[in-house]
Amino acid sequence: MRRQILGLGTIALLSLSISACSNEAQNNGHDADVSGVESLMTTKQSIINGERVSGKDYNSTVSIFLQYGSRRSASCTGTLIAPNYVLTASHCISDCIDHRTGESNNVSSERPYMRVGIGNSVESLEKVYEIAEFIAHPNFVCYPSDIRNDVALLRLKQHVPSSVAVPVAPLPDSLQLTAKEAEQNKIQGTHVGFGLTNPNNDYSSGVKYKADDDIIAVCPLSGTQSSHCRSADLPQGFIYSHMRTKSVNTCSGDSGGPFFVKRDGTTYVAGITSWGEEGCQGWGAMTNVTDYYRSFILPNTGTAIRDEICDDGVDNNDDGLIDCKDPQCQQDLFCQPEICNDGIDNNGNELVDCKDPQCEASIYCQPEICNDAIDNNANGLVDCKDPQCKDSFYCQPEICNDGIDNNGNELVDCKDPQCEASIYCQPEDCFNGIDDNGDGLIDCQDPLCSQLQRCQPEICNDGIDNNGNGLIDCKDPQCFKSEYCAIEICDDGVDNNGNGLIDCQDNQCATKPICMKEICNDGTDNNGDGLVDCDDPQCANASACKVASNCAATPLKSQHSPMPLAFILGLGIAIGVARRKKTEI
Numbered sequence: 001m002r003r004q005i006l007g008l009g010t011i012a013l014l015s016l017s018i019s020a021c022s023n024e025a026q027n028n029g030h031d032a033d034v035s036g037v038e039s040l041m042t043t044k045q046s047i048i049n050g051e052r053v054s055g056k057d058y059n060s061t062v063s064i065f066l067q068y069g070s071r072r073s074a075s076c077t078g079t080l081i082a083p084n085y086v087l088t089a090s091h092c093i094s095d096c097i098d099h100r101t102g103e104s105n106n107v108s109s110e111r112p113y114m115r116v117g118i119g120n121s122v123e124s125l126e127k128v129y130e131i132a133e134f135i136a137h138p139n140f141v142c143y144p145s146d147i148r149n150d151v152a153l154l155r156l157k158q159h160v161p162s163s164v165a166v167p168v169a170p171l172p173d174s175l176q177l178t179a180k181e182a183e184q185n186k187i188q189g190t191h192v193g194f195g196l197t198n199p200n201n202d203y204s205s206g207v208k209y210k211a212d213d214d215i216i217a218v219c220p221l222s223g224t225q226s227s228h229c230r231s232a233d234l235p236q237g238f239i240y241s242h243m244r245t246k247s248v249n250t251c252s253g254d255s256g257g258p259f260f261v262k263r264d265g266t267t268y269v270a271g272i273t274s275w276g277e278e279g280c281q282g283w284g285a286m287t288n289v290t291d292y293y294r295s296f297i298l299p300n301t302g303t304a305i306r307d308e309i310c311d312d313g314v315d316n317n318d319d320g321l322i323d324c325k326d327p328q329c330q331q332d333l334f335c336q337p338e339i340c341n342d343g344i345d346n347n348g349n350e351l352v353d354c355k356d357p358q359c360e361a362s363i364y365c366q367p368e369i370c371n372d373a374i375d376n377n378a379n380g381l382v383d384c385k386d387p388q389c390k391d392s393f394y395c396q397p398e399i400c401n402d403g404i405d406n407n408g409n410e411l412v413d414c415k416d417p418q419c420e421a422s423i424y425c426q427p428e429d430c431f432n433g434i435d436d437n438g439d440g441l442i443d444c445q446d447p448l449c450s451q452l453q454r455c456q457p458e459i460c461n462d463g464i465d466n467n468g469n470g471l472i473d474c475k476d477p478q479c480f481k482s483e484y485c486a487i488e489i490c491d492d493g494v495d496n497n498g499n500g501l502i503d504c505q506d507n508q509c510a511t512k513p514i515c516m517k518e519i520c521n522d523g524t525d526n527n528g529d530g531l532v533d534c535d536d537p538q539c540a541n542a543s544a545c546k547v548a549s550n551c552a553a554t555p556l557k558s559q560h561s562p563m564p565l566a567f568i569l570g571l572g573i574a575i576g577v578a579r580r581k582k583t584e585i
Contacts, residue, residue, distance in 0.1 A: 047191050047192075047195060047209040047248065047249070047250055047251065047254060049211060049247050049248045050191070050209040050210050052120075052207060052208070053120055053209060053210050054120065058190075058192045058260075059118060059165040059166065060079055060080045060081075060167055060168045061077060061078075061079055061080075061192040061193070061208060061257060061258055062077070062086055062116050062118050062165070063077065063078075063116070063119070063122050063125065063206065063208075064076040064077065064078050064088060064092055064114060064115075064116060064117075064154070064256060065114070065115055065117055065122050065206070066110055066113040067114075067115045067128075068113060072117075072122050072206075074122045074194050074206035074253055075092065075114065075253075076088055076089065076092035076194075076253070076255045076256040077192070077194045077195075077253070077254055077255065077257030077258075077273065078116065078154065078256045078257070079269050079272075080118075080160055080165050080166075080167045081167050081168060081169060081170050081269060081297075081301075081305050082301055082304035082305045083159040083160050083161075083162075083167060083304070083327075084155060084158065084159045084304065085153055085154070085155055085156070085167075085301050085304055086116055086153065086154040086156065087151070087152075087170060087258075087269060087272060087297070088153075088154060088255075088257075088272065089151065089152060089255045089256035089272050089273065089274055089287065090136040090137050090140035090142075090149065090150050090151055090152040091140075091150055091255065091274070092108075092255055092256045093107075093108050093111060093114070093134045093136055093152050093154070094107060094108055094140055094142070094152070095108050095109075095142075096142035096143065106136070107136075114131055114134075115129065115130060116128070116129045116130075116131060116154060118164055118165050119208075120207070120208045121207050121208065122194065122207075127160070127164050127165075129156045129157065129158055130156070130157045130158075131155070131156060131157070132155045132157040133153075133155040134152070135153040135154070135155065135300050136152045137149040137150070137151050137152060137296055140152075146235070147235065147274065147275060148237060149237065149287075149292075150272065150274040150275075150287045151272055151287050151289075151292045151296060151297075153296075153300050153301065166327045166330055167327045167328070168258070168260065168267055168268065168269055168327075169268055169269070169305055170289045170290075170293055170297055170305065171261065171263065171270040171289050171290050171293070172268075172290065172293050173293050173294060175263045175264075175268065175290075176288075176290035177218050177239060177261070177270055177288070178218060178224070179217075179218045179220075179224045179225055179227075180224075181215075181218070182215050182216055182217055182218045182226045182228075182239075183227060185214060187214065187215035187239075188213070188214055188215075188261070189212070189213060189215065189259050189260050189262075189270060190210055190211065190212050190259070191210065191211050191213055191248070191257065191258075191273065192208065192210045192257055192258055192260065193208070193209060193250060193254030193255075193257035194207065194208055194257070195209065195250065195251045195252055211248040211249075212246075212248070213241045213246055213248050213259070214241060214245055214246055215239050215240065215241055215259075216228055216240060216241060216242050216245055217232075217234060217239065218239050218240075219234050219235065219236045219237065219238050219240065220236065220288055220290075221236050221237045222236075234283075234285075235285070237287060237288055237291050238285045238287060238288055239259070239270065239271050239285075239286050239288050240283055240284065240285055240286070241284045241286075242282065242284070243280070243281055243282055243283075243284070249280050249281070249282075250273045250276060250280065250284050251280035252280070255273050255274065255275075256272060257272070257273045258271070258273075259271030259273065259286045264333065265331060265332065265333045266329075266330075266331035266332050266333075267331045268289075269289055270290070272289060273286050274286055305328070308321070308323070308328040308329055309323075310326070310328070310329035310332040311323060311334040311349070323335070333347060333348040334347055334348055334349060335347065336348075337358060338351070338358040339353075340353050340354060340356070340358075340359035340362035340364040340365055341362075341364040341379070353365070363377060363378045364377055364378055364379065365377065367388060368386040368388040368389055369383075370383050370384060370386070370389035370394045370395055371383060371392075371408075393408050394407055394408055394409065395407065397418060398411070398413070398418040400414060400419035400422035400424040400425055401413060401422075401424040401438075413425070423437060423438040424438055424439060425437070426438075427448065428441075428446040428448040428449055429443075430443045430444055430448070430449035430452055430455060431454065443455070453467060453468045454467055454469065455467070458471075458473070458476040458478040459473075460473045460474055460476070460478070460482035460485055461473060461482075461484040461499070483496075483497055483498035484497055484498060484499060486498070487508065488501070488503070488506040488508040488509055489503070490503045490504055490506070490509035490512045490514050491503055491514050513526075513527050513528035513529075514527055514528060514529060515527070517538060518531070518533070518536040518538040519533070520533045520538070520539030520542035520544045520545050521542070521544035521545075533545070
């Protein structure tokens, strides 16, 4: 098959020939007979079937371009792997050996014009950096029958701030891609590069594109080779994709660019675009980064890209950035933001949501103020409806009949809205004989009824219907036990009903015989005390009962003697007077 190195411009574009695939590869179903692609195809484009990159996506992918005065010419692609190091292909900065003369000093004459640009288009780069040192692999080989060790580093004169571009670390050998993964089609990743955009114009490169792809062969410098490596006799030190498996591939101008993969959630540079079939329609070959991680990349970058352990609190690579502050840890699980309200340990530190220190300032982790009518922690639950408030003083139940402000809202018992439905806060029907509000007091016994006329006390000696029930004083049942309504005992010398009148002085005794006057000369026990006329003490001073002073010296006349007229008349008058007085009594 014909091999095309994927540089541009003055970088050599060679058509080389390597051995064809065997029938074994064809039988594996991948149509790997790349020897069938013989014709030189004039169509060249940026990453085939890719899409243009926008914004800050893949800002670690940089353009390696030539600066001639004010004119720029796209050349290759690279990856920022540390603040001041770019990983690219050796053939981007070194001459390939002239197959006619076999002579070369292996140093491109274009190096003085090379610059590194960060942005999505060479014509509108965000930042441009000068190169302090070109570090090609010392054993880089590029001639018609072979290409090997196609890896290089560019040391920049200035560090690139993380606000401009965040480095992506090369894939270490501890995480290397394996032949078994490739055979099981488990390696997926993304090509990014600044290749051609106009298929008919070799100078139209310079726009960043990306495309997702699968790796179908891993051919490390040593160790297990995939079946495709053996069957197609593919050069070692490369990983391979094939356009016929996914209809995407890299092309001219993408040389040196990254093939990104994810391991344990972290993005790494696993491959460096190196070469492909003529016309960019077959194999795409990328230098296997892990083959050169310890032998070339680490020794030439010092501590710049030593692996940062992202959760040990140590600056492992001596770049002044510890753990998640180090760009290497950008994709590490431990450095992912904790989503503070999803119930998931998003960053793997075994602290979920608000228990994670990351969430300290999150609104979801603020305390709920339980008496301000505001959803302080944005969980849709206000004050006492929020579980945070279950033990708050303000969220305790109001006991509706103890006279205490149990929940501190300055509303006691039935004045508190919590008590609205409490039996203790229901109105008392003051005339139904029922304890309507459960306070043990029925009708007028309940203080709620105290202002009603019906519940006023009847004054039992004022001649007024005080409670409006139509019954005055002692006729009102309220007065049945009143002393004013008690019966006066008319002969015990006691004021039994408390009206200040004792015995016969009380009107209640007016008709009692004991309180009637004794007629002292009618021969009748008028007051029923068993004493008649002058024998009754009432008659002690009665004239009828007085004895004449000379009655002892005057002899009694016979009772049969006729009474003198004057005596009879006087007696009649006396009887008449006595009857009138009795009637008055």
